Amino acid sequence: MSQKLKIALPKGSLQEPTIKLLKQAGYNVYTSDRGLRPSSDDSELDIYMIRAQEIGRYLEQGFIDCGITGLDWAWEHEDALEDLAELPYSRATVRPTKWVLVVPEDSPIKTVEDLEGKRIATEGVGITQRYLDQKGVSAKIEFSWGATEVKVPDLVDAIVDVTETGSSIRANKLRIVDTLLTSFPHFYAGKEACKNEWKREKMERMVLMLKACIEARGKVGLKLNLPEKALPELLELLPSLHGPTVSHLATEGWVAVDTIIEEKVARSLIPDLKLVGAEGIIEYPLSKIVQ
Amino acid sequence: MSQKLKIALPKGSLQEPTIKLLKQAGYNVYTSDRGLRPSSDDSELDIYMIRAQEIGRYLEQGFIDCGITGLDWAWEHEDALEDLAELPYSRATVRPTKWVLVVPEDSPIKTVEDLEGKRIATEGVGITQRYLDQKGVSAKIEFSWGATEVKVPDLVDAIVDVTETGSSIRANKLRIVDTLLTSFPHFYAGKEACKNEWKREKMERMVLMLKACIEARGKVGLKLNLPEKALPELLELLPSLHGPTVSHLATEGWVAVDTIIEEKVARSLIPDLKLVGAEGIIEYPLSKIVQ
């Protein structure tokens, strides 16, 4: 029987972007409405949809080989896992998830030390516990099933919650005391799986492809023609991140330049390229960049 | 300052039907997008939206006076609460929520006793613990954040989950070992709040109105005219649940009958009413029935 890699994907808000990223990387995962195990077009994969919160636990217990989940949920299992790559994508934006310790605007609590002996509600009991342990503070942590931000000050003294822009915190008249963690998804492997050579190589190939896709996001290809003598001036303008591919054109004294740039520098770079003599500048989309 | 009753409503899947029921009962609750406390047109109410799972806890701790939540989530706090009324409504249908102990079809586990020393995943840790305690069985209960039904047999030995029709259980090739609980929403009060006379009466009035609305669901009004002498025969046909209102018509020897019947008996009752001489039978909708 052929080898299999048991991989966990995060069910919930990260599910759709994760499956889209895998698809872009060449792994088509088919989920089922009826709660069955997903299938894929890679027969070497055994895929489990597991809540992001639980992937670390099952990796540590050794029931699965590897998984994609947020650093936040894996944090408390950190010592038992191999962190193969940070994959900086997320549900909607490219911003990381940020866990913050929050109190009412007019609360006497100013620092984490003021929490000693208080009550905290949070969906992230493990994250909060690890943080308090590091700070040497002892408080009662209560699991919150949601709607956490309306619990202070009536039901608890402080909460630990996820924030994106901070605007919901201001709207609820709350104040951030400290940031516990900022978190992107990572590709984690269990210790045992890493010792198996076949599994290790399989995981590394997946990581290579996933990183190639993320690398291509926010980047574009740029092609232009240039008098050969203007080349040094052009090279100075180009960001050094990848050396451009330069080839001679049929027209004597001209070269074609093909390079990769960050989409966000295009608006300042392209007008400058014209100034040094570039012609026929075109920008085209990319889908993977292997580093 | 005027008295206030602190009431918790269940945030989540029961939120919309609960607010609809309160509106029908005459209490308009306005929720806010921005996570603020809901307001209402009854200035004596202080409303908290709290997850159904947590209402029992905060009632027991005395932070709130009363609340509507499922019997299942309040079960472990039962001894500390007053159960003022069962309110048999639910998210979509009128069926109660049913918690079942489930294993793979081909599992050796046949009875709850076989779980001794095994691992169980469930969203209802408290419910499962109370059930195992009653059965005198000791097992490891693991909190599951969801997608519980795909965890057996790879990750755990058994699960405790909610089922509606059992069809998802069959689709996943699982088997029900036992039913822990069937559960409707209830109106619970804290012990302290019950000792306050004003709060007690306020809660009883709310319960009266809520029950009047539920009573009216699935019932209709029926009016008909009848020769007075056929009245005994008619009364035999009518279900005894409410005595009909009989009044004399201007036409000598005829009476008007106005009664309430269950909608589902209409299809067999109405043809029979015609047979005993009823005329001008009309059915009309009701919105409350006070018992």
Place this chain on the structure above:
Amino acid sequence: MSQKLKIALPKGSLQEPTIKLLKQAGYNVYTSDRGLRPSSDDSELDIYMIRAQEIGRYLEQGFIDCGITGLDWAWEHEDALEDLAELPYSRATVRPTKWVLVVPEDSPIKTVEDLEGKRIATEGVGITQRYLDQKGVSAKIEFSWGATEVKVPDLVDAIVDVTETGSSIRANKLRIVDTLLTSFPHFYAGKEACKNEWKREKMERMVLMLKACIEARGKVGLKLNLPEKALPELLELLPSLHGPTVSHLATEGWVAVDTIIEEKVARSLIPDLKLVGAEGIIEYPLSKIVQ
């Protein structure tokens, strides 16, 4: 084993309004997404979802006992069926379906006789054949899978199609030559089923309830108080369709009148009622009227 009535309901555009009508009549039918047979809360019914076009065929073949389908599709099986009731409801409006013979505006075809030897496209081959037979005309009838109205004049000489308002006919620059049929849903029974007494009574009770629901659509209840002496004047104003229920009030010389009127006459009737002295006029909704 208990008796069963095999009933066919029309799958397609009539499905939803038919199931809604049955529900109103007290028969809750539950359809399944997975193509299975529908279930219901009446254990004496065996329900089949069959395309409206085919119900007549299977009734004639005796595979089912009764069914609801349009007169149009049952037309060619008319002699083999019992027509228990016309049920004037439809998908969106209360207008019947109208089948028309249509040609291009500038076609030389003026009457059905001009079709002799021509080619006609239609989704209703049976309807068209029966119509041509009655007219003694012989033409080639071609089954059309849809988009029939764009086939003239390029692909066929005439079409037979359903129209609602005629506006699509004008938009396509077509002309109506003749109307073949106007059609509402009917409740049909097979000849054999009618001979079975239990089935016959079961069908008659269903028809009674279905008609009571349709009768109530577009009608409302009206209650008012009136000086007794103004009663004759009032009775003249009221449409004769149902005699009103008149009862004496506790206040000497006054009567309460309760009656049913068509919703669409309310706007002219109610102002007149005030003129003859009616007070406390209120209008209320009805759900069934048994005739």
Place this chain on the structure above:
Amino acid sequence: MSQKLKIALPKGSLQEPTIKLLKQAGYNVYTSDRGLRPSSDDSELDIYMIRAQEIGRYLEQGFIDCGITGLDWAWEHEDALEDLAELPYSRATVRPTKWVLVVPEDSPIKTVEDLEGKRIATEGVGITQRYLDQKGVSAKIEFSWGATEVKVPDLVDAIVDVTETGSSIRANKLRIVDTLLTSFPHFYAGKEACKNEWKREKMERMVLMLKACIEARGKVGLKLNLPEKALPELLELLPSLHGPTVSHLATEGWVAVDTIIEEKVARSLIPDLKLVGAEGIIEYPLSKIVQ
């Protein structure tokens, strides 16, 4: 040829609730997607869909006989129109539209007088002009096509805008200086149309029906049985707005009471009714109440 009443309905946000109200009152209006004049089932009506802002202008010019539009938009034409009825409905809630004069929180403008010589942006140029004229203030009023609230203080000194809850005003850090007007829809007639007896009566009948529908909103019917001797006590409890209909029951010494109450008092009234001995209390919906 028969008489016609030319009536304008407000196109825009009031369109849907206006057509719904007319339908409830017995006038079915059919609008067309293709921009054509609406039709109706009352052949005596000629219906025009005109923007709420323009109905007053065309009524004053005499092109139409009557129309439904907000008091705000008709205000500047007030002297040329007959105001037949206020119809307190609106797009979403039952709150009136409120026009306010608004400046930045930190603006030196404190009263309307401070606007002398300043620049104001508003969608309601006529409303603002009439208001300033009444106050004897002269300022430059600039028509605003929308997004008015972001114009202060960069582009203008003050704005006149519609507010519902004031929350958008606070979110934009603005301050209300004065309220110009609160406005519900009204039924207006032109002076000429009122002189025509047929048109006058037609309009009055429409107004009677429209008011009967609005009156029924937020009210319900209540029926109960009562020992006759408890009647005085009951009558004291009932709000005086409509005398209840009392009739004798077949059971000696008992009366049936049928009355109308406001939905929002039900929650306090019904528990009290039980206390005085009422039985079989049921609440039922109403669709029109004629006063």
Place this chain on the structure above:
Amino acid sequence: MSQKLKIALPKGSLQEPTIKLLKQAGYNVYTSDRGLRPSSDDSELDIYMIRAQEIGRYLEQGFIDCGITGLDWAWEHEDALEDLAELPYSRATVRPTKWVLVVPEDSPIKTVEDLEGKRIATEGVGITQRYLDQKGVSAKIEFSWGATEVKVPDLVDAIVDVTETGSSIRANKLRIVDTLLTSFPHFYAGKEACKNEWKREKMERMVLMLKACIEARGKVGLKLNLPEKALPELLELLPSLHGPTVSHLATEGWVAVDTIIEEKVARSLIPDLKLVGAEGIIEYPLSKIVQ
């Protein structure tokens, strides 16, 4: 007057993907809501939207020159048509439509021969007839308007239906006896149209463009830089399907390679390319590949 090619496009589930494919190929087709003939930006085309089932018939009758429709529906007209190209696209996936002969799981029918004298319901009467003729079996074929899979065994003995994954067949407890046909869309021409040189060339150009688009789906461009001496090793890795374009870079001893690969091999190919020394590997999207 200029020449015109009469082309039929399939109305129904294939309509949208067909119009999208034509657009990608450079032919913009504009359909109208009002049932009119579609227009396009190619004035040499006369476009007809015809149900996929009927295109074969009208091609055979010579009313149109060419058309895109499924092999299944054209099958019975095969001898009268020229099959210019298979176009392997479909509504949702790239899988072909599969027609199967199906019976209840427990039916005695095991092979097509067992159907002799039985009754079969199907939407594809022509397909089924041609198949039975080839097998030398005689059975009664009944046209089914839909919901075919619920007809066995109550109404017919077997059905012929389309299946995608077979899951609906299992859910209905049915069994596949034989596969009649797997079918993709094809570009068909009528015999007469093929004899006209202008039409023939026009059709061949369309087919060239349509195939170029389908060829590009599921393929991507790949560019990389490589030490010239590693070229032989690289060429061995690359699938032979298209020879890569190799050009010299300005940097001595290095070449740029530009090639096309199937998207689904990228995940195994790219890691290997790195191993032979490729640098700056980027993947980019393609829209057409002309073979």
Place this chain on the structure above:
Amino acid sequence: MSQKLKIALPKGSLQEPTIKLLKQAGYNVYTSDRGLRPSSDDSELDIYMIRAQEIGRYLEQGFIDCGITGLDWAWEHEDALEDLAELPYSRATVRPTKWVLVVPEDSPIKTVEDLEGKRIATEGVGITQRYLDQKGVSAKIEFSWGATEVKVPDLVDAIVDVTETGSSIRANKLRIVDTLLTSFPHFYAGKEACKNEWKREKMERMVLMLKACIEARGKVGLKLNLPEKALPELLELLPSLHGPTVSHLATEGWVAVDTIIEEKVARSLIPDLKLVGAEGIIEYPLSKIVQ
């Protein structure tokens, strides 16, 4: 403090395509639900969302430096603005907005001169006034809040309105008398802003990038390999708009050609390219073309 460019973007139907175009050009604009000023990732921009109709006014008054709005709405401010570029994009299609003078089909008005002394309703009072002034015609222009096309002939004599396809004009039985203006969005600058060197250069860079994006719409890249000797023949076929990039392949006697073509000529060009010997023709998407 750093320099800022105040730029106005058109709120309303152009908002979404404008923000999408800016994003493609490298300027990410973030709008807020709460009516606040938009932010962007270019800290040198101060962005105002202003209705397209008002941008010209505020540019002329000098409150903002530059803006994107339709030629139509800026027309009356033309003399006070600098027109930096036409940007031929629009809400849905690439067609410009067309303003037409319209009358009922049977109106006696045949030319603009016939409007002398008549009444015209229009949303574009400024546009219409400027047009009438140029024609030397004097008429009463009435601001219309919408639904303009139903106002003739009952309420006004003529209207000036926007048309896309003319189909709504025909459906309303109207006739076009004259076209006032066809209009695309433009990038306008105020006179003062143009005198500031920093602002001028900033605006020119933005215009360069915006035009590069629009240029790329409807164009594609084309790559092919060719025997060198066939190059002259190929160059004749290629549209002259951009000279192709020609480079030598590693294979002796072959060149690679990379060029840009209009998407709409591909369908006629590609088959011809094959005829002159091109191989490996692939088409790929572009995102910017700098001219």
